[in-house]
Amino acid sequence: MNSIKKHWWKALAVVLLLYTFAFSFLVPLSSTIKSASPSSLEVGKNAVVLIGYNTEFEADENISISLEYDHKTLVCGTEIKQINANQISVNFNIPDSLPSKILHLRMSTSNFSSFSPELIKAFGITENQDTSNLCIVNAYNSSADILDIPNRLQLNETIRNLMFHVPMWFTMMVILFISFFYSIKYLNTFDIKYDIIAREAVNIGLLFAALGLITGSIWAKFTWSEHTDLFTTKGWWVNDVKLNGAAITTLIYVAYRILRNSLQEEHQKAKISAVYNIFAFVLMIVFLMILPRITDSLHPGNGGNPAFGKYDLDSTLRMVFYPAVIGWILLGIWMLSLKKRFFNLENKLEND
Amino acid sequence: MIKKTTLLLLSFIAFISNVSLAQDNAIEQTFHESGKINVVVAVVMVIFIGIIFYLIKLEKKISKLEKNSDK
Numbered sequence: 001m002n003s004i005k006k007h008w009w010k011a012l013a014v015v016l017l018l019y020t021f022a023f024s025f026l027v028p029l030s031s032t033i034k035s036a037s038p039s040s041l042e043v044g045k046n047a048v049v050l051i052g053y054n055t056e057f058e059a060d061e062n063i064s065i066s067l068e069y070d071h072k073t074l075v076c077g078t079e080i081k082q083i084n085a086n087q088i089s090v091n092f093n094i095p096d097s098l099p100s101k102i103l104h105l106r107m108s109t110s111n112f113s114s115f116s117p118e119l120i121k122a123f124g125i126t127e128n129q130d131t132s133n134l135c136i137v138n139a140y141n142s143s144a145d146i147l148d149i150p151n152r153l154q155l156n157e158t159i160r161n162l163m164f165h166v167p168m169w170f171t172m173m174v175i176l177f178i179s180f181f182y183s184i185k186y187l188n189t190f191d192i193k194y195d196i197i198a199r200e201a202v203n204i205g206l207l208f209a210a211l212g213l214i215t216g217s218i219w220a221k222f223t224w225s226e227h228t229d230l231f232t233t234k235g236w237w238v239n240d241v242k243l244n245g246a247a248i249t250t251l252i253y254v255a256y257r258i259l260r261n262s263l264q265e266e267h268q269k270a271k272i273s274a275v276y277n278i279f280a281f282v283l284m285i286v287f288l289m290i291l292p293r294i295t296d297s298l299h300p301g302n303g304g305n306p307a308f309g310k311y312d313l314d315s316t317l318r319m320v321f322y323p324a325v326i327g328w329i330l331l332g333i334w335m336l337s338l339k340k341r342f343f344n345l346e347n348k349l350e351n352d
Numbered sequence: 353m354i355k356k357t358t359l360l361l362l363s364f365i366a367f368i369s370n371v372s373l374a375q376d377n378a379i380e381q382t383f384h385e386s387g388k389i390n391v392v393v394a395v396v397m398v399i400f401i402g403i404i405f406y407l408i409k410l411e412k413k414i415s416k417l418e419k420n421s422d423k
Contacts, residue, residue, distance in 0.1 A: 029387065222388055342413060
């Protein structure tokens with residue numbers, strides 16, 4: 001009974017992380033249209049091959065494809081023919097005048113319905129203001145999977161990293177807050193055991209920061225740096241305000257360790273580094289939470305918007321993102337408590 | 353000890369940069385296949401290695417303590 005009271009949160013961490021792993025690897029990505037060839041159409045009849053992801057076109061009788069703009073259906077796809085599970089061919093008859101050159105593709109099958117904005121461009125048309133339905137599609141009631149992860153442009157499967165990369169930073173912030181808290185407590189009491197917790201919390205926080213930097217760098221390399229024209233870097237680092245802020249934060253805390261090691265006397269070391277730690281925490285908040293929201297950042301939820309707004313995070317992802325964050329934070333605290341117990345034991349043995 | 357770790361790290365960086373010069377098609381291509389799922393695999397592996405790194409460090413500290421307490 002006593003051990004349950006003492007260790008329940010570790011069990012919770014394990015359960016939440018198991019749920020996170022199971023969810024992030026088992027739930028499939030939603031079916032969507034990845035690309036169209038050709039994607040630029042001309043006036044008249046156009047034969048287009050659509051390439052899907054996670055789709056099952058074969059033996060599906062109820063497929064309707066249409067082009068739309070501003071919620072109005074403009075062109076209905078005709079002569080729909082399944083090539084294989086992921087490819088389908090369709091004919092579009094483009095009229096002389098349409099409200100926009102850029103068209104959105106809507107597709108509904110018996111398994112899924114998808115909307116791909118700005119997938120198709122129509123050249124040679126005259127743009128008019130007329131926005132009325134030009135044709136009527138048979139929208140089938142698709143029985144979509146209850147659970148699927150949204151398939152976003154460029155992100156594709158890497159959206160699963162949300163459950164691994166992002167909680168690293170949340171954990172780092174919580175652990176560094178613990179460090180900040182114990183630094184203040186040390187300055188109030190001058191009890192060296194609080195200084196030990198603050199020091200070890202910074203070490204664990206640095207580990208999570210390093211993991212966050214490396215995982216973020218890998219993620220950015222294969223998504224952002226290949227697709228953004230805004231940034232000239234095409235390597236492992238994208239010149240983004242949040243990335244630079246994270247790097248500076250990490251360096252600030254590395255400097256904390258260097259500062260500690262450069263001082264000899266125990267209480268002097270503890271006092272100076274506790275004061276430094278308070279400044280470091282405030283700087284971390286500025287670099288990670290404030291500056292990215294003032295300027296534009298590639299990270300979602302930045303550039304003036306609060307993070308995880310209504311439109312940023314899909315409801316299916318929310319179901320696993322919050323448990324994942326709590327699970328990783330508890331794991332971090334677990335790691336910290338092991339270190340704390342180790343140094344308490346070491347102190348005890350030294351004093352004996 | 354520190355020298356050894358630094359050497360290991362440097363050789364790792366050298367290896368990585370060598371690979372990234374030579375790769376282009378072979379390794380990077382695998383990351384783009386099947387919806388970039390291997391990026392997720394790489395990220396999870398990095399985190400796993402990080403936790404193992406923590407365990408190794410903790411174990412070393414505990415062995416040292418064990419040695420000292422025997423004296």
